[in-house]
């Protein structure tokens with residue numbers, strides 16, 4: 127039976143690719159009562175991605191989710207979701223990817239301090255209202271050092287953002303091979 131949403135609860139979930147973090151995040155959201163909002167940051171860049179997204183959408187069908195597709199402005203998406211009892215953001219990694227793309231296109235730099243500030247703004251927006259907000263992110267940087275500077279920069283931005291989210295979250299969980307490991 128679904129339980130009541132926790133009041134103003136921030137849950138941070140990280141893990142590697144296909145570690146089961148999206149499914150775990152959805153299960154946590156489904157365990158709570160009230161309107162559910164899914165904020166997807168993933169741009170549809172090719173057919174393979176479209177198939178993946180379709181699989182996700184089919185999994186969420188008939189589970190009472192409302193979906194917002196927002197690649198960049200997560201503060202606005204969170205503000206637009208104030209009526210929801212549970213908001214799931216999947217995923218922070220692609221949000222940073224999209225921010226980096228915008229910065230590159232506009233020939234601006236996106237450094238770690240900027241990411242830290244943007245992450246704090248997002249946390250502040252998430253803290254508005256009586257609701258649970260779940261952030262899903264990838265744990266990068268556990269493999270070999272990327273050969274090119276942009277990939278190394280991207281990896282560092284994600285690491286900094288993840289640290290900020292984990293520090294401010296009420297609860298942090300790391301998914302390993304489909305199993306949740308409680309960090310906090």
Ligand SMILES: Nc1nc2c(ncn2[C@@H]2O[C@H](COP(=O)(O)OP(=O)(O)OP(=O)(O)O)[C@@H](O)[C@H]2O)c(=O)[nH]1
Nearest residue numbers: 143144145146147148166167168178179182216217
């Ligand atoms: N645009 C869009 N993206 C979606 C939607 N639903 C899910 N996604 C995206 O699907 C992505 C996750 O899909 P996968 O690549 O299959 O998952 P994964 O992160 O590799 O694997 P897990 O760790 O098992 O979750 C997330 O970045 C979501 O933003 C949707 O309705 N629209």
